Amino acid sequence: MQFQNTLAFARELDQQDELKKYRSEFHFPKVNNKDVIYFTGNSLGLQPKRAQKYVDDIMKDWKDLAVEGHFYAEKPWWDYHERFAKPLSKIVGAKPEEVTVMNTLTVNLHFLMVSFYRPEGNRFKIICEEKAFPSDQYMLASQVKFHGYDPKEALVEIKKREGESFWRTEDILKIIEETGDELALVMMGGVNYYNGQVFDMETITKAAKKQGAHVGWDLAHGAGNAELKLHDWGVDFAAWCSYKYMNSGPGNVSGIFVHEQYLNRNDFPRFEGWWGHHKERRFLMEPEFVPQPNAEAWHVSNAAVIAMAPYLASLEIFEEVGMEKLIQKRNLITSYLEFVLHEIDKEVDSTFEIITPSNPKERASQLSVLLHGEGRALFDYLMESGVITDWREPNVIRLAPVPLYTSYEDMYHFGQILKKGILNKKK
Template sequence: MTFENTREFAQDLDNKDVLRQYQDEFIFPKVNDKKVIYFTGNSLGLQPKRAKSYVDEILNDWANLAVEGHFYAQKPWWDYHERFANPLSSIVGALPSEVTVMNTLTVNLHLLMVSFYQPTATQYKIICEEKAFPSDQYMFQSQVHFHGYQPEDAIVEIKRREGEHNLRLEDILAKIAQVGDALALVLIGGVNYYTGQVFDMKAITQAGHQVGAKVGWDLAHAAGNVKLHLHDWNVDFAAWCSYKYMNSGPGNASGCFIHEQHHNNPNLPRFAGWWGHNKERRFKMEPNFDPIHGADGWQISNLPVLSLAPYLASVTLFEEIGMDALILKRDKITAYLEFILHEIDQEVNGNFEIITPANPSERACQLSVFLHGEGRSLFDYLMKNGVITDWREPNVIRLAPVPMYCSFEDMYEFGQILKAGILAK
């Protein structure tokens, strides 16, 4: 498609957008009494309007039923999480028995490493990407220390080539082959939070397995954003937060995937708790742990249903729309934003550098833009003029045109505000 940098063209794209009505499903903040252009769904998704009714339902059941709400609420609390199995399995490409919700993201990655990082004297190394999200870096360091190793020896970071912003697949595969028999675990972010690069999860998983390692994925920036096939790719485990592209609310519950090949392995260690115990016998308070078959057997504590309620509200939107329709719009609106950035760059004789891969198969719903010659003042100008975006040092702005609630006219309007901010210096 040939794009145009005009409001009329953007409005025409919106008129043809089959998802345009879903913008009305969300609550937008306002700046200067005007709805914002919201580019930070990669940090915190907007609130779905239907979330409130889901939370109110639990509050009402708590008020009217108290403890009996566990079994007699409209959506009984003791099995509330089971309502996520089908929609989440569709979103991440899994069997319903392979997904569950519990805890928060880094907590779940730690718990999954209990099962899938089992170092020995000769096989103890972990491969991750350079500039992984800091929480993952801290997690790796503490895990290897716990097992008696030094991070500089046990953690292998895959580096970017000099002068390049993104990792090359061939370098990742080569590093896996090089570490070889010493490699215990590959654990990478499916989408790099800083650049927005999407990794070839299928190829990397296969390469890790070929040298005898387990392979897991941090899908914080991938779940609800990227077409995933975790079961078919034979991923060992994965976890994701729900508050970015999945719009569940700040700091909300995490989703987990554990491949079915591991469900019947009695020798696989895990940290146990009563909510992972045999559901039919849970309230008999038996002394010996009998895990539920499937991912639910990794649960530990009674689930916070007030937190799960807005997450459940959000996944109903994903069920209605489907990942295929979201990805079609994602690719189109991201391409249009890319076009707008190039157009404005030419008009102001700027020096923008989009560090997210240009290849659509290597990116999703994020463009990270290096604003050479610009500073924090431009970001501040955008924020004051109703563009909610994200600043990363030294001078990168991350733009996430979420297809569920961003419009093509938003992309055009952003370009005009960006241009005005540069010319106002």
């Protein structure tokens, strides 16, 4: 497609957009009495309008039924979490029994590490990407120390090449092979939070499994954003938050994936609690744990249904749309944003360096832009002008056009506001 940096062209793209009606399904903050241009769905997704009813339903059941809501609510609380398995399995490429929701992201990663980081003898090392999201760094280092190892020896960080902005798959594969039988686990972010790069999860998983290692993925920026086939790729485990691209609300519940080969097993190590006990026997209060035959065996506590309600509302939208259409729009709108950025770059005689891969297969709904010669003042100008974006030191802004609620006209107007902000500074 031959793009044009004009309002008329952007509006034409919006007219052709199959998903345009879903924009009205979300609440937008306002600046100067106008809806903002919202670029931070990679940090916190907008609130779906239908989320309020889902929460209100539970509050009403709690008011009217009290404890009996566990069994007699319209959506009974005791099995509320089961409603997530089918829609989430489509989003992450899994079987329904391999998926559940519980806790929050880093909590779930710790729980899953109990099962899948089992260092023994010479096999104790973990491969991760350099400068992973800090929570992952803290989590991995603490797990290594818990097992009595020095993080400096046990954690193998894959670096980018000097002068390059993203990782090369061949470098990752080389380090996996070199680590060999010392490798216990590969645990990486499927989509890097800083530069938006989508790793070749299938190839990396295959290479690590060849070395006899377990493989887990932090999909905080991947679930609901990138194409995933966790079951077919042979991934051992994964976890993701729900409040970014899946719009469940701040700090909300996390999803997990555990491959079917580890399900319905009494001999598999994990931390256990009563909500992971076999559903039909749960209220018999038996002393011996009998695991649920699915990923719910990793549950330890009953479902936080008030927190889960907005997530279920958002997943209803995902069910209506489907990941195929989301990814189609994601690719087009991100490419259009990239085009607009390059056009503005020419007009203002500045230098924008996009540090996200240009290949659509290696990126998702994010462009990270290094603004040479620009500082925090430009970010502040964008925010004051109704462009909600994300600033990362020293001078990177992250732009995440979310297919469900971002328009092509947003991309055009952002370009004009960006140009004005830069030119005003030069006067």
